[in-house]
Amino acid sequence: MPELPEMENYKNLLKDKIANQVITDVQINREKSININPDLFKKTVQHQRIVDIKRRGKHLLFQLQNDQTLLLHLMLGGWMFFGSESEKPNRTIQVRLSFGQNHLYFIGLRLGYLHLHNQTQTEEKLSDLGPEPLNSEFTLAEFLKRIHTKHGRLKTTLLDQSFIAGIGNCYSAEICFQAGIKPTKDIDDMKDDDQIKLYDSMKNVLLDGIKHGGYMDNPLFKGDALTGGFNNRCQVYDREGQPCLRCGTTIIIEVISSRQTFYCPNCQK
Structure with missing residues (x-):
């Protein structure tokens, strides 16, 4: 499942590709991947300019000119590809946003979604998320304050x-x-x-x-040499x-709360 670095990598790369570009067409192949009537979805999104792309936790937010937001959560198995029809991967496409001759393909959205919300709805959907771990406001003092209220297994x-937004199975193990x-x-x-070492x-x-493009190795576009570069840097995951x-x-694998976790019994005491 994409985590904070993967979604931050997507955000950074997509800003170069589609920021300030107009969505010329919308194709919905799986209605369960969106949250409203497909005709209304298309009518609201088509011909809108992407004014900004932001990340919150594991979500991406495509902010449109009409103050609507496309809220993306890829969940398990979801990924994206940007390119022409001839370049797209031979995979089932759930949603496609077109930008002239190039398209943003949403793939593997069996559990994930691309939902359309206004600003208030978007804020409500994200209201339960904890702080962003890389924000400057998330200081050591704030981290210690939060972790002192927690109990149970670290994983x-x-x-x-x-507690903290954006960390999943891979990066919790590496941290x-x-x-x-x-x-x-x-x-x-x-x-x-x-606790200080953990922070x-x-x-x-x-x-x-983020620097090495996350651990998911499906390239975002043809010639993408960054995405997935962290995969070979994983120490235990x-x-x-x-x-x-x-x-x-x-390296040992254990299951904690139905989640696999990996660690070195010698280096990690």
Whole structure:
């Protein structure tokens, strides 16, 4: 599932492609991927200019000239491709937004969605999300204040979108590895030094993920050499049974709250 770095990468690349461009056509192939009548959706979106693209947590917000917002959540298996009809991947397309001869294809939206909302509705939909971990306002003091109110396993807390927005299965594992803390550890048992290391690791790992285009390896457009670059930089995620790149110990996989998690039993105490 795309997480904060993947969606930030999408945002940055799409701004170069479609910001200030007009949506010339809308194609809906799966009505369940949108939230209103397809004819009304098309009527509201078509001929509108993309005035800005923003990210909130794991969501992208395409802000239109008419003050409406296309709210995207890719969920599990969702991704996007931008290009001409001849360049598109041989995959089922749920929604297509056209910009002249080029199109933005929304793929794999079986669980994900592209919903149309006004400003008030958009704010309501995102109101339960916690702070953005990379915002300058999210200081160490604010992080410590929030984590001191939490209990239970560290992994479960990092996945809680009301605690911090945007972290999922991949980056929670990588953050814990860089901090040298087992994701199975109970927050009540964490020392202050561990919590400070966790905060620093969170910032470092997420920034590195963005810098290298996230871990999802489907290119956004033909010739896209950035997207998916973090996949080969993962230290523990999806590497069960392989040697730790730091110490050589075999990476372990465990299930916590129905979610797989990966860690090095030697590097993470």
